[in-house]
Amino acid sequence: MVQMTFGEAKIAAVAQAMRQDERVIIIGGAAFGGHRYMTLGAPLVQEFPKRVYATPIAELGYVGVAVGAAMTGLRPIVTVSTSSFVYEAWPQIINEAPNIYYMTAGQTKVPMMVHLLTGIRTAGAAQHSARPQAMFMQTPGLQIISPATAEDALVMVQPALDSERPTVWIDHALLMEEDIRGSSSVQGQQTAFGKAAIRRAGKDVTLVTYGITTVRGLNAAERAAAEGIDVEVVDLRTLCPLDRDTVLESAGRTRRLVIADECSLTCGVSAEIAASVAEAGVDLAKPLKRMNTPDVPIPFSPLEEQELIPSEDKILAALRGVM
Amino acid sequence: MTPPLPNEQLWEALRRMLLIRRFEETCDAISHEPYFPGHHTHLYIGQEATGAGVAMALEPEDVVFSTHRNHGHTLSRGADPGRALAEILGKATGYCRGRAGTLHGCAPELNMPYNSAIVGGNLPIAVGAALTAKHQGLSRASVMMFGDGVMEEGVFYESINLASLWQLPIILVCENNAWPKEDIQTSQPEGRGSLATKQLVNVAETFGIPAIAVDGADVGSVYDATVAARQRAVSGGGPTFIEARTRGWPGGTGKTDLSWAWGEPPTPWHRRDDAVLRLAAELERSATTSQKQLLELDSRVSQTMSEALQFAMDSPYPPAEEAYANVWP
Numbered sequence: 001m002v003q004m005t006f007g008e009a010k011i012a013a014v015a016q017a018m019r020q021d022e023r024v025i026i027i028g029g030a031a032f033g034g035h036r037y038m039t040l041g042a043p044l045v046q047e048f049p050k051r052v053y054a055t056p057i058a059e060l061g062y063v064g065v066a067v068g069a070a071m072t073g074l075r076p077i078v079t080v081s082t083s084s085f086v087y088e089a090w091p092q093i094i095n096e097a098p099n100i101y102y103m104t105a106g107q108t109k110v111p112m113m114v115h116l117l118t119g120i121r122t123a124g125a126a127q128h129s130a131r132p133q134a135m136f137m138q139t140p141g142l143q144i145i146s147p148a149t150a151e152d153a154l155v156m157v158q159p160a161l162d163s164e165r166p167t168v169w170i171d172h173a174l175l176m177e178e179d180i181r182g183s184s185s186v187q188g189q190q191t192a193f194g195k196a197a198i199r200r201a202g203k204d205v206t207l208v209t210y211g212i213t214t215v216r217g218l219n220a221a222e223r224a225a226a227e228g229i230d231v232e233v234v235d236l237r238t239l240c241p242l243d244r245d246t247v248l249e250s251a252g253r254t255r256r257l258v259i260a261d262e263c264s265l266t267c268g269v270s271a272e273i274a275a276s277v278a279e280a281g282v283d284l285a286k287p288l289k290r291m292n293t294p295d296v297p298i299p300f301s302p303l304e305e306q307e308l309i310p311s312e313d314k315i316l317a318a319l320r321g322v323m
Numbered sequence: 324m325t326p327p328l329p330n331e332q333l334w335e336a337l338r339r340m341l342l343i344r345r346f347e348e349t350c351d352a353i354s355h356e357p358y359f360p361g362h363h364t365h366l367y368i369g370q371e372a373t374g375a376g377v378a379m380a381l382e383p384e385d386v387v388f389s390t391h392r393n394h395g396h397t398l399s400r401g402a403d404p405g406r407a408l409a410e411i412l413g414k415a416t417g418y419c420r421g422r423a424g425t426l427h428g429c430a431p432e433l434n435m436p437y438n439s440a441i442v443g444g445n446l447p448i449a450v451g452a453a454l455t456a457k458h459q460g461l462s463r464a465s466v467m468m469f470g471d472g473v474m475e476e477g478v479f480y481e482s483i484n485l486a487s488l489w490q491l492p493i494i495l496v497c498e499n500n501a502w503p504k505e506d507i508q509t510s511q512p513e514g515r516g517s518l519a520t521k522q523l524v525n526v527a528e529t530f531g532i533p534a535i536a537v538d539g540a541d542v543g544s545v546y547d548a549t550v551a552a553r554q555r556a557v558s559g560g561g562p563t564f565i566e567a568r569t570r571g572w573p574g575g576t577g578k579t580d581l582s583w584a585w586g587e588p589p590t591p592w593h594r595r596d597d598a599v600l601r602l603a604a605e606l607e608r609s610a611t612t613s614q615k616q617l618l619e620l621d622s623r624v625s626q627t628m629s630e631a632l633q634f635a636m637d638s639p640y641p642p643a644e645e646a647y648a649n650v651w652p
Contacts, residue, residue, distance in 0.1 A: 025458065053454075056488065061447045061481025068451020068465075071436050072386055074458060076451075091478070096444055100437050105420035106649035107431040141650055164652040 007033060007040050007176035009150035013157035014077060018048055021075060024161065027066050028079035029054035034117045034173055041079070059088035063114065067097050067166075070112035075161055082173070083116035084130040097166040098141025111164035113157075119212055119262055120293065120309050121173035125300035131293070133170045134263045137239055137272065144239040146170040148214035151190075152197075152237060159193040170239065172212040172262075196243040198250065202232035205256035205319055208247055208273055210236040213260035213291075213310060220315040229319055239269060244276045251277055256322045257288040260315045265292040289318040328379075328543050330611055334620075336379060336542045337606060340371035340599050341581075341621055343395040345628040346404055348578050350394065350411065350425075353632075360413045364425045367395030369540070369572040372598035373498055374399035376545025377466065380553055383434065384463040386456075388449040391426045391440040392498075396468050400433045404627060405634035414638035421641055422649075443476035445469070450482050453491035453562075464492050464556035471499040474526065475518055483562070487530045492556035494549060495532070495564045497523055498539060502568045527564030539567030540598035570596040581621045585614060 004012065010032060018024045030041025030052050045052045055062040059080060066076035080086050086093065097110050120129040136142050143165040147153045160167045191197040199214060200221050209217040214235040221231035234250050236243060251257045257277060259270035270290040277288060291310045299305050328336065347366045353359050367374060370392075378399035381387070389396040397407055402418065410417025411425045418430045426440035436452075439445040446467055453465035473479050474497070486493050520526055524534035533555065537544040545567055552563035573592050580586075584603035588594045606612040 053489075056481070056484055058481035058485065060478050061450070061485050064444075064447020064478065064482065065451035065454055065485055068388075068448035068453075069455045069458075070451070071448070072452040072455040072465075074455050091441060091444065092447065095441060096439055096448065101652055102649050103419060103422045103427050104429065104431055104437055105422045106652075107419070108429075108436045109652050111652075143651075 004150055005176060006150045006153055007037060009153040010147075010157070010171070011040060011043060013154045015044055015047060017158055017161055018044070018051060020158070021161070023073065023075040024051070025069070025074055025076050026052045026079060027055060027062050027069075027076050028081070031079040031081040032115060032171075033176070034081050036173070037176060059085050060092060063089035063092040064096070066112045066114070067092055067100070067110055070110045070166075071100065071108050076112045078112065078114045080114060080116050082124075082128050082130075083118040083132055084128050086114070086116055086132060087130070093142070093168070094139050098139050102141060109164045110166045111161065113160060113167040113169055115169040115171060117171050117173045119172040119174060120298055120305065122305065123300060123302070124298065126297035129298035131263045133168075133239055134268045134271075136168050137242075137269065141166065142240060143167040144170060145237070146211040146239055147237065148175065148209070148211050148235055155190065156193060156237070170211060174212055175215070191237065194238050194241040194243065196237055196246040197235045198232060198246070199235045200231065200233040202230040202254070204230040204254060205258060205322055206232050206234060206247070206250040206254045207315070207319065208234045208236065208257070208259045208270075210239065210261075210269065212262060213315070216310070216312040217260050217315055219312045220319060223312075223316050224319050227320070229323060231319060236269075242272065247273060248277065248280050248282060251282050251284070255283060255285040257282075257284060258291060258315065258318045258322055259288065260291045260310055260318070262293055262310055264295045265290060266295050268292050286322045289322055291315050291318045328546055330606075330609065332379065333542070333602065333606060334612070336372070336375045336546075337599070337602050338620060338624065339375040339378070339399050340542070340602060341624045342404060342627065343367055343371045343374060343398050344579055344599050345625055346394060346398055346408070346631070349408070349628055349632055358412070361424055361426070364394070364411065365392040366572070367392055369596060369598060370498055370500055370567075370569050371395055371399075372542040372602065373496070373539040373545050373567040373569065374468070376542040377468065377494075377496055377549045380546050380549035381466060382463065384461075385434065385466055385553070386449075386452045386463065387433075387435045387466045387468065388445040388452070389429065389435065389438045389468045390442070390445060390470060390473075392470060393428050393438050394425070397428055397430050397433070397435060400430065400435060402430050402433060404631035408631050408635040409638045412635050412638075413640060414635060415641040416634070416638040420645075442470070443473045443478040446473060447478060447482045447485070450486045450491060450493060453486065453493040454489065456492050457489070462557045464494055464553050466494045466496065468496045468498060471497055471501060471518070471523065473497070474523060483527065483530050483532060483564075486562040487532050490559070490561035492559075493562045494552040494556060495527070495562060496549070497564065497566045498569065499523060499566050500539075500569045500571050502570045523566045524564060532562045532564045534564035534566065536566040536568060539569040540596055540601060542598065542602055569598070581617060582614070584617070
C-alpha cells in the first residue's frame with residue numbers, strides 16, 4: 001500500500017523516470033499541479049534544473065517542440081497544466097504526433113507524454129473544466145493513460161514512457177484533493193499496463209470507472225453495500241489501450257452495468273463501453289446506465305455546476321436504478 | 324557576386340538541380356494519368372537552386388524538415404529518384420512504403436525524419452530537433468525548409484520565439500516563391516495580398532534572429548547564406564532566417580530544353596528566373612564547360628529519371644493487410 005498522496009506519487013514517478021533515463025526532459029515548467037498546487041513540481045526543478053524547460057504561453061509551439069525533440073532522441077514530458085489549454089496545441093497532438101510512426105511506415109517514433117489536468121474542478125466555468133479524453137480516443141496512434149490511484153501513478157508512468165508511443169496522461173485536478181481525504185490507495189493491486197483493475201469485487205452490479213470516477217465510484221459502492229448492493233468496480237486505468245475484455249467479463253457475470261464518466265454524454269468514454277457491451281451481446285438483466293456530465297457547457301456558479309457533475313450521489317442513484 | 328562555390332561544386336549543383344527539374348517534369352506529366360494517386364503534386368520547379376544550395380551546405384548529421392512541397396528537398400538531400408517517385412505513386416518501395424505520398428514524403432534514413440503537409444506543422448517540430456541538439460550538446464543543425472505561407476500561421480511566431488529565446492541551432496529557410504514583378508535584389512517590394520508585412524526578414528529580426536534575403540534562384544548565394552547559418556548554429560549562435568526569393572514557375576511550357584540556356588528561352592520567366600537555365604548559362608560561359616558537356620549531363624540525368632519512372636511503375640503496392648501495421652511502436 002502506497003503511503004503518499006496522488007500528487008506526491010506522480011512527482012515521485014516522474015522523478016524516478018528522470019533518474020533512470022537522462023533523455024527524459026520536462027517541457028512546460030513541471031506544472032503537474034495546476035494553479036492550486038503550483039509548487040508540486042518544485043522538487044523536479046530542484047533535482048533537474050537543466051532538464052525542466054519553462055515555456056512561453058505557446059501551447060502549439062512547445063508541444064510541437066516536444067514532438068520534434070522526441071523524434072530526434074529525447075523523451076519529453078509536456079505539462080500543459082489545465083487541460084483546456086490543450087486545444088491550443090490540437091494540431092500537434094491530434095494531427096502530427098499520432099500519425100508520424102504510421103506515415104513513416106514505422107521509421108520515426110515520437111516517444112513523448114503530454115500531461116493534462118482535466119475535469120470539472122469547481123469554479124472552472126466552461127473554459128477551465130475540459131474533459132477531452134473521448135476526443136483523444138478518436139485519434140488512432142495516441143496512447144491514453146488515466147491513473148486514479150497513487151499506486152497507479154507510480155507504476156504507470158514508466159511503462160508509458162517505455163512504450164515509445166505518444167501518450168496523453170488524463171489527470172484530474174481534483175484527484176490530489178481526493179487523496180488528502182485518504183481515498184487514494186484503494187486495493188492497491190499491481191495490474192499489467194493496459195489492463196483494467198477490479199478495485200472492488202462484487203456480484204450484483206458492475207460499475208465501470210476511470211480517473212476521478214474511480215474515487216467517487218468506490219465511495220458510492222461502499223454506500224451501496226450498506227444497502228445490500230454488492231458492487232464490482234472496474235477501473236479502466238488506460239483508455240487506449242481499452243481493456244474491453246475485463247469489462248465484458250465482469251458485466252457478463254453481474255448482468256448489471258453502470259458506467260461513470262465525467263465526459264459529456266454524447267460519444268463520451270461511456271458510449272464506447274456501452275457500445276462494446278451491446279456489440280458483444282452481454283445479456284443484461286436491466287438496461288445499462290451511463291452516469292455522465294450532461295451535454296451542457298460547464299457553468300461557473302456553484303449550484304449550477306454541482307447540478308451537472310457525475311457525483312458520488314448520482315453514481316449511487318444509478319447503481320440503485322439498475323437493480 | 325562571385326559564386327563561392329568552386330566549379331566542380333557548381334557542376335554538382337547543376338546535376339542536383341537538373342535531377343529535380345526532370346523529376347518534377349515527370350510528376351507533372353504523369354499526374355494526369357489514371358494510375359497517379361491523389362489530387363495533385365506541389366512542384367519545386369523554379370526553386371531548385373534553393374534546395375540544392377541548402378543541401379550542399381549541410382552535413383549528413385543535420386536534420387532536415389520540409390513541407391508539402393518536398394520533392395526537391397529530398398532529392399537534393401540525396402534521395403534515390405526511383406524510391407522517391409515510388410513513394411509518390413504509393414508503392415511499397417517508396418521511402419515510407421507508400422504511406423506518405425507526395426504531400427508527406429520524407430526520408431528518415433537521410434535524416435529527414437518526417438514531413439507534415441500542414442502549413443506550419445513541421446516548424447515547431449524542427450525547433451524541437453534543434454532543442455535535442457542543444458540539450459545533448461550535439462554539433463548539428465536543424466533545418467526547416469518552408470514556404471512564405473507559413474508566416475501567415477500563428478505557429479510561426481510561437482516557434483521562432485522559442486527558437487530565439489532558447490538560442491537553438493536552427494536554420495529557417497523561408498522559400499518565398501511568390502516574389503512579385505520587381506527586381507529580386509531590391510529591398511522594398513510592393514507587399515503581398517495575404518501578409519501585412521512587406522519585408523519578411525524584418526519579422527525574424529524583430530525576434531532577435533539574424534536574417535538575410537537572397538536570390539533563391541542563385542545557388543551560390545543560397546549556399547553561402549546556408550554555410551554562414553550552419554556555422555552560427557553549431558557554434559552556439561542560435562537561429563538564422565534565410566529568405567530565398569524566387570518567382571513561381573508559370574507552368575504549361577512543357578519539358579525544359581537545356582539549350583535554352585544559350586539559345587532562345589520561350590518566356591521571360593525562363594530567361595530571368597529559371598534557376599537551372601541560369602546556372603547552365605553561367606557554366607556555359609565559363610572556359611571550363613562546353614555546351615556538349617552540359618547536354619551530356621542532362622542526357623545522363625534524364626536517363627536516370629526514365630529508369631526511376633520504370634522502377635516506380637514496376638514496383639508493387641503494399642498489400643491491403645499492411646494497412647494495420649505500424650499504428651504503434
